[in-house]
Amino acid sequence: QILVDDLRERGRLWRLAPYTHSYPSCWRCHTPLIYYALPSWYVRTTAVKEQLLAENEKTGWYPSHIKHGRYGAWLNNNIDWALSRNRYWGTPLPVWRCTVDEKHLTCVGSLAELSDLAGRDLSELDPHRPYVDAVEVPCRTCGATARRVPEVIDCWFDSGAMPFAQWGAPHRNLAEFEASFPANFICEAIDQTRGWFYSLMAVSTLLYGRSSYENVLCLGLILDADGRKMSKHVGNIVDPFMLFDTYGADAVRWLMLGGGSPWADRRLGNDAIEEIVRKVLLTYWNTASFLALYANANDWRPDFTAPVPVVDRPVIDRWILAELHMTIREVDAALETFDSAGAARRIASFVDTLSNWYVRRCRRRFWRGDEAAFFTLYECVETLTRLMAPFVPFLTDTLWQRLVVAANPDAVDSVHLAAWPQVAADLADERLREQMSLVQRVVELGRATRSASKMRTRQPLARAMVAAPGFGDLPEELRREIAEELNVATVEALTADLVEVTVKPNWRALGARFGKRTQQIAKAVGAADAADMTDGRLTITVDGEVIELNGDDLVIVETPKEGWAVTTDGGLSVALDLELTDWLRLAGLVRDVLRVVQEHRKTSGLEVTDRIELWWLASRDDTGAAIRADAGLVADEVLATSITEGAPDGDLPAQSVEDLGLTVW
Numbered sequence: 001q002i003l004v005d006d007l008r009e010r011g012r013l014w015r016l017a018p019y020t021h022s023y024p025s026c027w028r029c030h031t032p033l034i035y036y037a038l039p040s041w042y043v044r045t046t047a048v049k050e051q052l053l054a055e056n057e058k059t060g061w062y063p064s065h066i067k068h069g070r071y072g073a074w075l076n077n078n079i080d081w082a083l084s085r086n087r088y089w090g091t092p093l094p095v096w097r098c099t100v101d102e103k104h105l106t107c108v109g110s111l112a113e114l115s116d117l118a119g120r121d122l123s124e125l126d127p128h129r130p131y132v133d134a135v136e137v138p139c140r141t142c143g144a145t146a147r148r149v150p151e152v153i154d155c156w157f158d159s160g161a162m163p164f165a166q167w168g169a170p171h172r173n174l175a176e177f178e179a180s181f182p183a184n185f186i187c188e189a190i191d192q193t194r195g196w197f198y199s200l201m202a203v204s205t206l207l208y209g210r211s212s213y214e215n216v217l218c219l220g221l222i223l224d225a226d227g228r229k230m231s232k233h234v235g236n237i238v239d240p241f242m243l244f245d246t247y248g249a250d251a252v253r254w255l256m257l258g259g260g261s262p263w264a265d266r267r268l269g270n271d272a273i274e275e276i277v278r279k280v281l282l283t284y285w286n287t288a289s290f291l292a293l294y295a296n297a298n299d300w301r302p303d304f305t306a307p308v309p310v311v312d313r314p315v316i317d318r319w320i321l322a323e324l325h326m327t328i329r330e331v332d333a334a335l336e337t338f339d340s341a342g343a344a345r346r347i348a349s350f351v352d353t354l355s356n357w358y359v360r361r362c363r364r365r366f367w368r369g370d371e372a373a374f375f376t377l378y379e380c381v382e383t384l385t386r387l388m389a390p391f392v393p394f395l396t397d398t399l400w401q402r403l404v405v406a407a408n409p410d411a412v413d414s415v416h417l418a419a420w421p422q423v424a425a426d427l428a429d430e431r432l433r434e435q436m437s438l439v440q441r442v443v444e445l446g447r448a449t450r451s452a453s454k455m456r457t458r459q460p461l462a463r464a465m466v467a468a469p470g471f472g473d474l475p476e477e478l479r480r481e482i483a484e485e486l487n488v489a490t491v492e493a494l495t496a497d498l499v500e501v502t503v504k505p506n507w508r509a510l511g512a513r514f515g516k517r518t519q520q521i522a523k524a525v526g527a528a529d530a531a532d533m534t535d536g537r538l539t540i541t542v543d544g545e546v547i548e549l550n551g552d553d554l555v556i557v558e559t560p561k562e563g564w565a566v567t568t569d570g571g572l573s574v575a576l577d578l579e580l581t582d583w584l585r586l587a588g589l590v591r592d593v594l595r596v597v598q599e600h601r602k603t604s605g606l607e608v609t610d611r612i613e614l615w616w617l618a619s620r621d622d623t624g625a626a627i628r629a630d631a632g633l634v635a636d637e638v639l640a641t642s643i644t645e646g647a648p649d650g651d652l653p654a655q656s657v658e659d660l661g662l663t664v665w
Helices: 002-009 045-058 070-076 111-118 155-160 174-179 196-208 240-247 249-258 270-297 315-336 340-361 363-367 371-388 393-405 430-452 476-486 507-527 582-603 621-629 631-638
Strands: 060-062 095-098 105-107 145-148 186-189 215-219 461-467 488-493 499-505 538-542 545-549 554-560 564-569 572-577 612-618 640-645 655-657 662-664
Touching: 045 070, 045 196, 070 196, 155 196, 186 196, 240 249, 240 270, 249 270, 249 340, 249 393, 270 340, 270 363, 270 371, 270 393, 315 340, 315 371, 315 430, 315 476, 340 363, 340 371, 340 476, 363 371, 371 393, 430 476, 430 564, 430 572, 461 476, 476 488, 499 507, 507 538, 507 545, 554 564, 582 612, 582 621, 582 631, 582 655, 582 662, 612 621, 612 631, 621 631, 621 640, 631 640
Parallel strands: 060 215, 186 215, 461 488, 612 640
Antiparallel strands: 095 105, 095 145, 461 572, 499 554, 538 545, 564 572, 612 662, 655 662
16 A cells, blocks of 8 residues: 555556455465565475386375376476474474584484483483473584574474384384385375375485385265365364264264275265165174074074085075175275275175075075074175174174174184185186076066066966076076066966067157158058067168168067066066966965964064964955965964964954955954
8 A cells, every 4th residue: 555655646656456366365264374485494305206206106096097197296396395394383303503603504313312412311301392492512513502493394294204203213113113114005085195195205215215105095085965075164074973873983984985985075974874874784783683583593503513515505505605705706806906985885785685685585494494594694694794894893893792702612702803704716606696696687577577567466476487598597496586586386488479569650760860751651660560670670661762770760569468467678578477367366365364464473572483373264255265275384474383263262462454354363
């Protein structure tokens, strides 16, 4: 303003206008900052620029683009490191300056050296201000008094000195330092690219001629629900201890490790953690609880001296073990490349497969106390616990104590002391995995076919027919898996043509392509035979011109033959025979009865292993006929020791279903 007033008074002011420009401000209080040019002490890092670039080439970076991108550009544009800071707190710069000639400098490397210079024992001296500032030494050049310079060292130098400073090396513990140097990997947020990552490499390269680490994992930032970086100042941080108290530390840890690539930013919110608890942690816990429940009910303990040989177990056991060992292989490979998200996805997939396919499909075997089933599930849960231990250390250690240590006195006390799982190549049966994958795809398509035909799931059907590459090679055990899942009596290869295919013109596509000739083209399409199509293409002739139409030009209509429902997807077709015989209708009623009794067991508070006595009355003739015909099946499914037609003598809780005309006690 003084300059403006002066120019105005002298008549030299031509124009005065406001000008908005960026200006630095304090990130905490937002007040303007003023930059002063100050003298500083430097480390000549430019002298080792080529060494730094060479060390960077030897270093593994995750993600890889940081190596020659953000970090590589920083090294290529390297400038000398301004080492000193004009502050009170910090590591004092160990330089004493002569009071007679400022060019006389003495650099001190240890308290022992400082003691020799000062002529007294300073080994117990606190080497920080103000204590070290009180120490005066004779100048090594002229003998005059020398005092320490007032600057302290940049704290990033302290962080860069960590690998040797933590041991006191090289003055002591040199062997321990050399045994731990360099680090296999380090990790920090990506904003440390020009901070800690650089200071570690620079300090070690200057002192030891090499970097202090071999691999770097650049962690992404934790963002709030709106995608903003969390900050205490902004007030958008999420209290981690609140999350621990609400969901447990393991759930938060899984989100950090498995919620995305470690180097990707991620939003932290309750919904994501709740999904982890529900889909992964509770499923894992419930699977282990299921094993414990039925093992105790059958008084089963794993006999490690005489396990059931894998080759003698049913195909579904061999399949889940193949999935287990492929999971070990893939998790191990992912973690070797620091891909914790990939490892977590594979573990979560196996947890889901184990619970929602293997345990569900084998539930009756556990009821019967099947030794092979118990061994297989125990091996899966025990190995899964070791795989999950780095991700959820508390939950896995709790289960290890209850499930493994309790059953095996020779087991180590903690899962974190157990050996990492190893792949058994003979169990990782890839062909069996492919066959079961086909089974699951057939089942999924079969369920979709049922849904589209509005045929309820509990209604048994006579047969399903399947057309798929590899279906003919499926063993009978796997075909039975399909039959039971789809609730059909038999599963056969699709040999007959159960679908009538017609082809119609796609008027919009034909109009865009042929314009005024669309009517002629459409008429020719309508007259064509769908059997003449090849790979979804149809060739027609109009006015002597041969025209080839592709799938976009045509509307393909598939109409199943009477009494069938057919669905085709991705080269796989499933056909369901919808004709219901009297026997099938009665079988469907039996399944409805089972549902009613199981619900009554549940609402009565019974344990799944509790045996019951069952009474029933049916006002519908077909419901009564169904129960009488399959009383043995009903008893087995609901764990009934007796089934009696008629009401009980005592006052027992009843459940009635009007649609079935059924009451059960």
